[in-house]
Amino acid sequence: MPGDQLSEVLDLVEVRGLLTGGLTARGRWVSRAPLQDLLKFFAVVRGSARLTTDGVDGSIELGPGDVAIVNSRSWLEIAGGTGDGPLRVIAPEEAGHHSGLAGADRDADDVVIGVRVDLNQAGRTLLLQALPPVAHVRASAAAASSLRTSLDRLFDEATGARLGSAFAVRQHGQLLLLEVLRAYVDQAELPPGWLRALTDERLRPAITLMHTEPEKSWGLQELARAAAMSRTSFADRFRAVAGMPPVTYLNRWRMLLAQRALRDDDVRVGSLASRLGYASESAFSTAFKREVGVSPLRYRYRVRAEQENVTAVV
16 A cells, blocks of 8 residues: 555645544443534444444444544434443533543443544545545454554543643544554445545556656556556546546646645745646646635635634634
């Protein structure tokens, strides 16, 4: 799997995994809440749980170490436990509070954590389209061993009250998100899209060319030759795997690079257009507005204003 390219894309879309809370319970329990976040995942550290949400028939059974990635759902119910005792209703925690995990007994309690996945606008377009309404990542799969380790480390930091734990929780949240995506890719039949394209061995040489030299006007013949395929076979496979023709993929990759440059650098729009292979600033601006919805300069002003507002709040 071309992990370097996956890391590059995740960096471009500013993906972050942030622990929002969790619960520990013994006996019969249930927690219900509306979902405010577009993308979130729930992991069972210990015990088991049943997850139900809108748009999905029935409940999803989650065992120890299992993760459910919930994509663009409006409400969620998680329940667990057995016995004849009264049903305990657990209110969801406010984002960033981990008190529900305090005092957890791993040998007896059901323990569940929730992690919000933050994305920029480009990330929402890419990742939300690449995932189903609910993706079940099973800890029993051989490829999920690192996922279980990351989950345990995040839980230990969230409950250990150690020096620097808040910083460690943020870092482990990031690593856990990466392991969740890796495990999902290894276990699932991915729908057509960028995530599936990045994991396709036959297309990797052609995608590497487009990623490393996006300024070139890559033709179908050159890309097919790099993949050791005929033009027709390559074009058919690329569309089936990526969900779009190679030229569309290249243009969208250029727009991701452009958005990062406009967010983080002071490069002039004309220079950026040349760097990305456009014949003129106007051609680049037209392509950018068609893909992103606003002009490059308006995009730059908007995202920097948002960054300043976040800094002011912090």
